[in-house]
Amino acid sequence: MRKIWIALIPLVVAGIGNSAQAKELASNDKYMCSWGAGTAARAQELKLSGVSLYAARQKIQVYKFSKSWMRMMALGITEQTYDSPSRLKPTAVRQSFYEDCVRYKLARK
Structure with missing residues (x-):
């Protein structure tokens, strides 16, 4: 019985290690979060x-x-801002938006 436990412990440790491994964000998701953070920062700057809000929407429509x-997405982010x-x-809005976006994308995986 003791030999079985000794054999199972490395397997359990390896399983825990694999499940605790950090998930990686896809480059497309990083781009989307970065772009959205920049949009939120620009909207906050305008605000x-x-x-x-009307003038900010007009600027987005022309871009x-x-x-x-x-x-x-830019219209929605601006509206929320x-x-x-x-x-x-x-800069604080950009950082906060990016961190929250990354956290959301990782939670969805």
């Missing part, structure tokens, strides 16, 4: 400088995006 999903009572600096 703090007194630009109206040329490289991917089809970006325009609607303006709805928030936060007065954080744009």
Whole structure:
């Protein structure tokens, strides 16, 4: 019986080690989080400088995006940023958005 336990302990330790391994984020997810963080920071910058939500939306509509999903995502991020009572600096908003996005993407895996 003791030999069985001695044989099972390395297997259990290896199993725990594999499950605790850090999950890696795909490069596409990193790009999306980074882009969204930049968009949130720009929206916060506009908000703090007194630009109206309407004017911020107009700026987004004029901008040329490289991917089809970006325009609607930028509009949504801007809307959420303006709805928030936060007065954080744009760099803090960028960092917070990126960290939360990465945490969300990793949790989905």
